[in-house]
Amino acid sequence: MVQRISSGSTFERTIGYSRAVIDGDMVYVSGTTGYDYSTMTLPADAATQARNALATIALVLSEAGGNLHDVLRVHYFLADRADWPAIMPVLGEVFGEVQPAATLLITGLMEEAMKIEIEVTARLGASRP
Numbered sequence: 014m015v016q017r018i019s020s021g022s023t024f025e026r027t028i029g030y031s032r033a034v035i036d037g038d039m040v041y042v043s044g045t046t047g048y049d050y051s052t053m054t055l056p057a058d059a060a061t062q063a064r065n066a067l068a069t070i071a072l073v074l075s076e077a078g079g080n081l082h083d084v085l086r087v088h089y090f091l092a093d094r095a096d097w098p099a100i101m102p103v104l105g106e107v108f109g110e111v112q113p114a115a116t117l118l119i120t121g122l123m124e125e126a127m128k129i130e131i132e133v134t135a136r137l138g139a140s141r142p
Contacts, residue, residue: 018073022050033073038137040077044090044130045069046122059096059128063103066131074135082111082140089117090130100129111140 017031025032033042047062048055050069056062071081087108091097097117108115113133122130 016077018076020050020069020073022048023053032069033077035077035137040074040079040083040133040135040137042070042073042133042135044088044132045073046127046130055124055126057126058099060099060103062128063100063131066129067103067107070131070133074133077135077137079135079137080140081107083135083137084108084111084113084133085136085139086114086134087116088132089115090120090122090132091117092120092122092125092128094119096128 016035018033018035019025020032022032024030030043032045033040035041045066046055047059047065048069049065056065067081074080074083089100089104091100122128
């Protein structure tokens with residue numbers, strides 16, 4: 014049975030998607046930007062946006078019964094390659110030990126103020142021996 018998780022973002026209702034979809038032990042987390050969804054504010058700096066996106070993803074994975082160590086694949090969408098040096102250490106802090114398969118694309122995002130969007134695929138229990 015498929016389960017859907019919402020983070021409460023107005024984007025989810027407006028556009029018509031789930032923050033994550035769980036199918037068996039697989040968790041597919043939608044592209045997540047750097048918004049603080051509790052206040053619907055977007056910080057100006059790229060590193061804080063990356064931290065916010067990863068915190069949202071961690072919360073969703075926790076709700077699904079997993080954690081960031083269960084991430085198998087990550088896609089990074091970066092609006093400006095000049096932000097990469099600021100974002101790279103944040104990603105290393107979170108995924109340095111996990112080392113998921115990863116792809117980075119430089120692309121436009123939905124709003125000009127958005128600096129990064131992160132999408133992950135996880136398998137619940139992948140971090141367990």
